[in-house]
Amino acid sequence: MSVLTFDPSGDPILERRRQIQSIAQASLGRRKAYSAVALGICWVFLVLAIIPLVAVIVYTFAKGIVAWNATFFTQVTKPEGIPDGGVANALVGTVIIGAVATAVTIPLGLLGGLFLAESDGRVASGIRFTADLMTGVPSILMGIFGYIALVKAFGYSGLIGAFAIGMIMLPIIMRACETAIRGVPGHLNEAGLALGARRFMIARRVILPAALPGIITGVLLAIARGVGETAPLLFTIFGNQYMQWNPTKPMDALPLVIYNNSSQPYPDLLQIAWGAALLLMAMVLVLSIGSRIVAARLQRERR
């Protein structure tokens, strides 16, 4: 009746608000509980994912470090029962095969990456899609390819292994180069054009230096992927228990030693396999971490 005798309990609007608040309060409690459970499951899955991945690294380290002694790095692989075996031949093979594959794929990948970054037609998107597909082709098929196309004609050799590994690395390097080159600001290119520079000159002096961090990262990651591959090598380099520096001959490689020894029942061969596994894993991790450091450092210098 009068404004002065305002009674909040009877006001229908406030009453409605209180109802809504109590419903929301009840719902909030339920939603919060639900959220806590769901997020808890996410955390549990995170831990479940970390456990095996940490386990494989720790286990390999513990088993492999025992195998690392002087003869491990200086002697060639030896058959079961003969002491003081090593992996020197396999290490040489892995390094030479990796180096040849890298040396051939870098220029090709760079040109392919430049092509993809600088053209936009149907051909370019076709090649881009092909490159994406090739990164997903099972690596064993590259081994079969190397065998069919080259081993049948020339016999087993380290070079053909490098060819098969290179086929795996090439599409990765191409796409990484493309991404890096596309990241170069357009005005750098235009400044070069305005100065009257030829396109070769712009590519070499402007675009490639600016894209270098991305390119190096991509190349190192591709090498890391390539040197760890086993299946392509099984069909192409054959294995060789003697020291072989000549890549036109059958060679040995670390993944091959691991694969061949791991199905053996002999403890000494198994120990060599663990040592080789640790060595290979260390090489791959150094390449991956190195790629990050190089990229970060170059990025910082440029600023």
Added chain:
Amino acid sequence: MATTDTAPTGGEKRRHGRFSLSNGAYRVVLIVGAGIFAALVAWFLYSIVNQARPVFSALGVSWIFQPTWNPNLHEFGLLPFILGTIETTAIAMVLAVPIGLGTALSLAYLVPARVKVVLGSAVELLAAVPSVVYGLWGVVALAPLWREYVEPFLTSVLGWTGLFNGPNEGVGLLLAGTILFIMVLPTMVAISRDVLAVVPREQVEGAMALGATRWQVLRKVVLPDARTGLLGAFTLATGRALGETVAVALVIGNSNYIAHSLKSPAATLPSLIINNFGEASGTELAALFGAGLVLLVIGLGVNSIARVLVRGKTGAAGGATSVAVA
């Protein structure tokens, strides 16, 4: 900024065809580079198809789905290996999809920034660990554990399903699936995390402003937005699991018969090829190349789907990671 805006030509197209190929020699060199790649791919496809041809002309197409592999009797059925490939991949994905998704969600939205950087890099590094190392670890460390503990436990709990009949052997479908799961996990987490991280910030904040709980934000905003990209990440991981060779060959037990239990030894298309290649000749060798061709067709199919789904979902930076780890 200003310099790019003042450029008169290009307009919208500049984003992609930024440096148009006008200089003749330059253009030719680039086309040669890309052409070599295209030629290599063509050579690759031709080689595999050509070498598999004898088995198709001798046995038709139906041989692929015959249930028996017995080279002595001239039987080259691939069914056991196709099934083995599908079964190991299925086990891997049943484990990898929920765990990978939960991990990616945690990494993208739940863990503190510092932990995110450390774990994120660790995941990408793990994607580079060679598969043969996983295989060695599986056959030496996990196989005994599976024989003594995991398989008896699963048999006692899930034996009624009939999936766990037969002796506990350690090596077999189950261990192969588990190893594949562990191997594809880093790839899957790295790509899923990139996909999840590019969900527009405004949408996430908008949902929070409306009073959604953290899970509701993830469930109702982030996951639907990232759905296509996540599907692509799962498909990429599937493609990787399908084609894995040495790790599977080491832990699957290598039996040429159709498995009747998850504990049975089996074989996949890649493990068949790698185990029989050394001694094969004639039609058997052609049949192995035929198995390679089947694997190639499956692999290309799965990867085309994945690439179409992932494309454009992660942006340039995510794209780089995807290419590198996939």
